[in-house]
Amino acid sequence: MKNFIVVCCCLAFSTMANAAEFTVDQKDKKFTESEMNIAVGDTVNFRNDDPFSHNVYSLSEAKSFDLGSYPKGESRPVTFDQAGQIEVGCAIHFDMALIINVK
Amino acid sequence: MTNYSKKQLHILLLAASFVLPMQAIGSTLKAGDTSLQKWLLPGEVPQPDNNKMTPDRVELGKMLFWDTRLSGDGNMSCASCHNPLFGWSDGLPTARGSKSKVLGRASPVVTNTAFNAMQMWDGRKKTLEEQAMGPMEATVEMNMDIGNLFKWIKSNKGYKTAFDKAYPGEGINQSTLSRAIASFERTIVSNNSPFDQWVKGDAKAMSKEQVRGFGVFLDQNKGNCAACHGAPNFVDNGFHNLGLASYGDEKPDMGRFVQLPLARMKGAFKTPTLRDISLSAPYFHDGSAATLMDVMQTYADHGYVEGNISPEIDSINLTKQDMQDLVAFMEALTTPPKPFTLPILPLD
Numbered sequence: 266m267k268n269f270i271v272v273c274c275c276l277a278f279s280t281m282a283n284a285a286e287f288t289v290d291q292k293d294k295k296f297t298e299s300e301m302n303i304a305v306g307d308t309v310n311f312r313n314d315d316p317f318s319h320n321v322y323s324l325s326e327a328k329s330f331d332l333g334s335y336p337k338g339e340s341r342p343v344t345f346d347q348a349g350q351i352e353v354g355c356a357i358h359f360d361m362a363l364i365i366n367v368k
Numbered sequence: 369m370t371n372y373s374k375k376q377l378h379i380l381l382l383a384a385s386f387v388l389p390m391q392a393i394g395s396t397l398k399a400g401d402t403s404l405q406k407w408l409l410p411g412e413v414p415q416p417d418n419n420k421m422t423p424d425r426v427e428l429g430k431m432l433f434w435d436t437r438l439s440g441d442g443n444m445s446c447a448s449c450h451n452p453l454f455g456w457s458d459g460l461p462t463a464r465g466s467k468s469k470v471l472g473r474a475s476p477v478v479t480n481t482a483f484n485a486m487q488m489w490d491g492r493k494k495t496l497e498e499q500a501m502g503p504m505e506a507t508v509e510m511n512m513d514i515g516n517l518f519k520w521i522k523s524n525k526g527y528k529t530a531f532d533k534a535y536p537g538e539g540i541n542q543s544t545l546s547r548a549i550a551s552f553e554r555t556i557v558s559n560n561s562p563f564d565q566w567v568k569g570d571a572k573a574m575s576k577e578q579v580r581g582f583g584v585f586l587d588q589n590k591g592n593c594a595a596c597h598g599a600p601n602f603v604d605n606g607f608h609n610l611g612l613a614s615y616g617d618e619k620p621d622m623g624r625f626v627q628l629p630l631a632r633m634k635g636a637f638k639t640p641t642l643r644d645i646s647l648s649a650p651y652f653h654d655g656s657a658a659t660l661m662d663v664m665q666t667y668a669d670h671g672y673v674e675g676n677i678s679p680e681i682d683s684i685n686l687t688k689q690d691m692q693d694l695v696a697f698m699e700a701l702t703t704p705p706k707p708f709t710l711p712i713l714p715l716d
């Protein structure tokens with residue numbers, strides 16, 4: 266769980282009980298995590314920390330999304346509302362891969 | 369080691385004269401600098417566990433690569449389109465297949481494909497082994513009846529011996545044939561260019577113009593080239609739409625989008641290596657740039673067809689001098705060609 270920035274979304278103040286928020290960076294053409302375990306309702310922010318664009322996406326059944334490409338410093342959130350294993354990739358960079366287990 | 373000789377001093381001064389401030393990109397333009405070592409390719413070529421390179425496998429692969437009898441008309445081999453005389457491509461804008469039919473995309477070089485995360489302009493094959501049979505099977509390319517192919521190879525004593533030596537007990541089949549060709553392709557490596565010598569510390573290996581060109585290459589506000597042509601193989605294992613004129617065709621080649629239907633992939637093609645690039649004109653997947661200078665002009669113009677151009681191209685800002693220096697730099701990426709020995713093919 267190194268490099269794993271958990272921006273524990275103010276559990277005390279959140280109206281969504283127990284929903285957590287995480288951030289995964291794209292750095293050196295890699296995700297800073299290779300596998301994550303999260304709960305249904307949690308949100309992951311995909312933040313680009315490379316000096317070029319990434320295009321995070323998934324075509325998995327439990328959550329399919331295409332964040333489009335965006336530059337360094339920008340972050341886009343995805344809320345995972347269904348249990349399952351989600352393979353996240355980058356459309357641009359073939360070998361970027363991240364598994365998210367939503368339980 | 370207390371006194372520098374005149375020659376050493378000269379070298380030190382020469383090295384010092386190449387030091388330019390390049391803070392934005394985190395690399396120092398000084399021969400041998402530690403920040404540059406990431407540009408050296410690994411000493412050993414990556415090989416899958418089930419296909420470690422052996423001399424017998426490479427030799428068999430070389431025979432198959434050059435054997436025209438692997439095509440339907442008996443007149444095309446892998447080497448017809450991937451020819452060392454043309455930097456392991458064919459010197460044509462786009463390939464010519466069976467019956468000389470003009471195909472849609474340029475023949476990609478074989479050089480350093482061993483280091484790629486995937487193969488083909490659209491990445492539809494992952495490994496060299498997966499790619500090897502493709503052109504034989506394609507009716508527009510080598511147009512070979514695969515059943516007949518193996519019937520013939522199995523009847524050829526010379527090949528039978530060569531397969532037995534390369535893959536003992538595994539027989540002659542798509543797997544052994546593909547692995548042999550892939551083993552040969554893994555020997556086609558460019559890793560000893562003047563640039564590599566310079567990275568290793570030989571300040572005289574590149575000219576002043578070439579070093580300047582590398583600075584333009586790295587500078588995000590000038591060439592921004594390393595955003596996609598990254599270390600060490602000058603690729604990002606990625607796909608980009610460059611806004612080439614052919615993307616404006618009525619039914620343009622959609623490239624990677626066919627494999628991965630996400631908007632950004634429309635008209636996007638794989639970033640090719642720049643190692644040995646001076647040997648394989650014309651350039652781009654559609655062969656639309658005759659020279660490296662034409663390539664530079666395309667980037668300086670930020671492409672020609674709007675719609676899905678890679679954002680990395682927006683920040684490019686090149687003067688004529690920058691373009692000339694970049695071309696000079698790319699010429700420093702060519703490993704001096706070594707003599708190549710052709711195989712003798714078994715007639716029966």
Ligand SMILES: [Cu+2]
Pocket residue numbers: 291294318319320355356357358361
């Ligand atoms: Cu990416």
